Amino acid sequence: MTFVSLLYGLLFYFATFILIGGVARKIHQYWTTPAPLKIPTTPAPVTQKGVVWRMFREVVFFESLFRSNKTIWLFAFLFHMALWLVLLRHSRYFVETGFFLNFIQPFGKYASFAMVLGLAGLWIRRVIVDRVRYISSPSDHLMLALLMGIALSGMMMTFVAHTDIMQVKAFFRGLMFFDWHNLPASPLLLVHLLLVAILMIIFPISKLLHAPGVFFSPTRNQVDNPREKRHVAPWALELEKHNKIYLDEVKHG
Amino acid sequence: MADYEVPKLTGAGYVEVPAIEPGSMAGKGPFVAKPDFQKALHFPSDFNKGQGEGERYELVPDWKNKALAKLDDLRHRYRSLQLYLDICVKCGACTDKCHYFIGTKDPNNMPVARQDLLRKVYRRYFTFAGKHFPKLVGAVDLTEEVVEEWYNYYHQCSQCRRCSVFCPYGIDTAEVSMAGREILDHIGRGSKYNNEIISKVFKIGNNLGLPGMALADTLEGLEEDVEADTGIKVRFPLDEEGAEVLLVTPSADFFAEPHVDGLMGYAKVFHEAGISWTLSSYASEGANFGMFIGSYENMRRIALRIREAAIKLKVKRIVFGECGHAWRVAYSFLNTLAGPFDFLDPKYPVPQHILEVTWGLIQDGKLVLDKTANDDKVLTFHDSCNVARGSRMGDKPGGQFEYPRNVIKAVCNHFVDMPADTIHDATFCCGGGGGLLTDDLMELRVKGAQPRMEALKYVTNEHGVTHMAAICAICKSQFTKVIPYYGFKMDQIVSVHQLVSNALVLQRQVSVQARPDDEDEDEDGDED
Ligand code: SF4
Ligand code: SF4
Numbered sequence: 001m002t003f004v005s006l007l008y009g010l011l012f013y014f015a016t017f018i019l020i021g022g023v024a025r026k027i028h029q030y031w032t033t034p035a036p037l038k039i040p041t042t043p044a045p046v047t048q049k050g051v052v053w054r055m056f057r058e059v060v061f062f063e064s065l066f067r068s069n070k071t072i073w074l075f076a077f078l079f080h081m082a083l084w085l086v087l088l089r090h091s092r093y094f095v096e097t098g099f100f101l102n103f104i105q106p107f108g109k110y111a112s113f114a115m116v117l118g119l120a121g122l123w124i125r126r127v128i129v130d131r132v133r134y135i136s137s138p139s140d141h142l143m144l145a146l147l148m149g150i151a152l153s154g155m156m157m158t159f160v161a162h163t164d165i166m167q168v169k170a171f172f173r174g175l176m177f178f179d180w181h182n183l184p185a186s187p188l189l190l191v192h193l194l195l196v197a198i199l200m201i202i203f204p205i206s207k208l209l210h211a212p213g214v215f216f217s218p219t220r221n222q223v224d225n226p227r228e229k230r231h232v233a234p235w236a237l238e239l240e241k242h243n244k245i246y247l248d249e250v251k252h253g
Numbered sequence: 254m255a256d257y258e259v260p261k262l263t264g265a266g267y268v269e270v271p272a273i274e275p276g277s278m279a280g281k282g283p284f285v286a287k288p289d290f291q292k293a294l295h296f297p298s299d300f301n302k303g304q305g306e307g308e309r310y311e312l313v314p315d316w317k318n319k320a321l322a323k324l325d326d327l328r329h330r331y332r333s334l335q336l337y338l339d340i341c342v343k344c345g346a347c348t349d350k351c352h353y354f355i356g357t358k359d360p361n362n363m364p365v366a367r368q369d370l371l372r373k374v375y376r377r378y379f380t381f382a383g384k385h386f387p388k389l390v391g392a393v394d395l396t397e398e399v400v401e402e403w404y405n406y407y408h409q410c411s412q413c414r415r416c417s418v419f420c421p422y423g424i425d426t427a428e429v430s431m432a433g434r435e436i437l438d439h440i441g442r443g444s445k446y447n448n449e450i451i452s453k454v455f456k457i458g459n460n461l462g463l464p465g466m467a468l469a470d471t472l473e474g475l476e477e478d479v480e481a482d483t484g485i486k487v488r489f490p491l492d493e494e495g496a497e498v499l500l501v502t503p504s505a506d507f508f509a510e511p512h513v514d515g516l517m518g519y520a521k522v523f524h525e526a527g528i529s530w531t532l533s534s535y536a537s538e539g540a541n542f543g544m545f546i547g548s549y550e551n552m553r554r555i556a557l558r559i560r561e562a563a564i565k566l567k568v569k570r571i572v573f574g575e576c577g578h579a580w581r582v583a584y585s586f587l588n589t590l591a592g593p594f595d596f597l598d599p600k601y602p603v604p605q606h607i608l609e610v611t612w613g614l615i616q617d618g619k620l621v622l623d624k625t626a627n628d629d630k631v632l633t634f635h636d637s638c639n640v641a642r643g644s645r646m647g648d649k650p651g652g653q654f655e656y657p658r659n660v661i662k663a664v665c666n667h668f669v670d671m672p673a674d675t676i677h678d679a680t681f682c683c684g685g686g687g688g689l690l691t692d693d694l695m696e697l698r699v700k701g702a703q704p705r706m707e708a709l710k711y712v713t714n715e716h717g718v719t720h721m722a723a724i725c726a727i728c729k730s731q732f733t734k735v736i737p738y739y740g741f742k743m744d745q746i747v748s749v750h751q752l753v754s755n756a757l758v759l760q761r762q763v764s765v766q767a768r769p770d771d772e773d774e775d776e777d778g779d780e781d
Contacts, residue, residue, distance in 0.1 A: 033328075033329060034331075036331065037585065037589060038585045038586070041418055041642050042641070042642055042651075042653065045650060046645075046648070046650060058421070064346075065419075065421040067419060068347070068419030068420075069419075072346050125345070126345075130272055130273050131270075131273055131348040131349065132345035135345060135360075135363065135366055137343075137391035138389050138390075139390045205380065207341060207342045207343070210342050210422055213336055213339060213340035214422045217340075217422050217423040217424070218423075219425050224645060226586070226589065227588060227602045230589060231588070236589070245557075
């Protein structure tokens, strides 16, 4: 066991812990915070099924974004879809490859170009459009830099300086089953993995929360049926129960 | 006309996205509510008038901790707030969607930047990144300057929710600006316009402070007007127990132009359909300004008046008149705030919009209409923001777009829609909604109307449109005041039920409701 491998092993345990724990905490928070009023942006679906369909279109096609800005949509869509393909391709480092994973490999490989293109487009926009420049903070640029770094270092390994991927797989499978293996001593790989670990760690404290968050957005996930069905938050029910109007009246008896 | 530049219209039907002009609308915001009004709304009132000249008051003692405590309280109470403070990716898709940004060029009027005013404080005090790396994530300390920024820019948002349509996550800036105003109300920065009006509702029953007697007089005057006009005694009943319908309408309908013509329209429709109805002097207000200040409790207190009136007057249905904000609160929140309404007739949704009633009657062939009565007009229709993006009519999504248009087309021969990206759920706010319909915000109101005016200009040039119909009391008031700045005339704005009123041919000679004071006279003709 090399020192670097040990370090990276621990780093990934830590990053995974933060990612899963942090996101779970946030989801729990969103889940348990009441939405006291019905605020779907209408025209909204009048059935639960309709809501699922609306959400599907949002998450898969970025429907609202398409309506609002074709340039952002194009780059964002390119980036996200490519990201999915690349992630799928990467699952071969964790599970045994089967027909599907083998089939996806070339797509995942070339999707990385789309990913970089999408990121570059979003980044350029952030710099040249005065409105978007105004709303950007350093962290917005850093996030793009991080993703760009991950994508480029990954591409270098795929297309320029290959790494021993069997060894990489052994390392990650080893982490999963507590049977540790060494990482190949490739600086590119180490950079790539370090950036990925950083991304995982900042995920739950950054705007990346939009990924799980979108499912909780009341303007999108509520059924438009306020006349048919009464919708009351627990704290509002508490007011009714005590026949009070103001919250401080309840607290003080 | 004004000491600021009124935007020029091109007639192209759309507005170019302007380059940003930071600080162009920086300022102190609208007049501040004095302690008395704060007290009426159960907000802290222990603050004094400041030393210098002008209207400003000091903030309440220990304001900073109180503001942060309120922010913390609200984010635990409203999922929308917590989520929307977290998940914005600063993509910029919303930046050019706000009519106030387009009209004023002030970047703080871009929805995402407006949210950021609160978000940067949230980050600083409630997030790991903001506590430890404030510069990196744009987090700042809560200072008095920040409070003034909140006060100014959260009163440059009409809570029209256009931004929420276009945000990939449905982030609704209205939710953030409501929270902003609720926090401000708790530290001595309530807005005079809103809070004074709400306290009038609590004291007298409506936004205008019109007492029952004055209301009765006004309604009697309207009866006389309609009779002089048509020869038929159409009733305008007030506080009449046992009527079928309780009509709740914005109080502007009782006297403002063109609102009152709409009220005459409702009365004629009820008369003609033989539906007994009544207004209530206790709940003589449809609009619920509690929503504008983001105060659930005050909104509920106003809504409960309607419930009480319905019970007391023993009605079977509740119908709302033409007002966008009133209808959003009614449609989306009334059941939540003041329900359940199981004492009403379950055959009808609670509440109903007057357009649902009228369109239903037209479909059933219950109304005789003479479209030519409106032949002097070419109409277009302004979708009010709160109706379009926060409510529905009928039982299918999008009914709120169809019903008003169907009714207009049923009573007028000439109707043209404005450009597609300015109607339906992409409609532009009139520029005066959300509690901004006050003279101290005139510049904002004029500039915020620009996108709507541009679309109106386009159909005026291309299709000879002469009138714009609206179904919101605020839209009507705002437009009549603002369109002269753009070269239109006040009376080009009309109520939808004003058009109905023009076209409706009255067949029923006698009202189904006798006047309480001259019952014998009407007894024989009661049922025909
Ligand atoms: S709610 Fe309307 S006024 Fe407020 S920021 Fe959004 S678009 Fe602008
Ligand atoms: S569109 Fe939504 S996510 Fe994008 S900047 Fe605006 S509020 Fe943020």
